[in-house]
Amino acid sequence: MNHLIGRTRNESNVASVQSYTINSTSATTIAIAKKDRMHFSVCLDPGTTNVDVYIRLYPAVTDNIKMGEVLTRDTLGNSNLFRSSLAFTGDNVYTGEISAISLVGSVVIHVTEY
Secondary structure, eight states, X not given: OOEEETTEXXXXXXXXXXXXXXXXXXXXXXXXXXXXOOEEEEEEOTTOOSEXXXXXXXXXXXXXXXXSEEEEEEEETTEEEEEOEEEEETTOOOOSOEEEEESSSOEEEEEEEO
């Protein structure tokens, strides 16, 4: 059965949910290119603190540069900085390969797409 989401029809009503461990030494592919992608979201593992993860809208094999959309959950003194999720939905869905790399150490992220 087709489901209307935005201006597109989805052939499947099942979302894919994956967890990835991202490190700071090499980029990791978190979503392959998918021309019919209708939704993509990524979030940091709950309870994670003092981390920055870069979500890159290009293949992991391109480079290990730490740049892109930043997911962060940092505690600095009395201030908390949070941007722990990123989503592309509706008519604003990126359909190419998506990769991620952390600033330092390793962190778990969760990816949902359909």
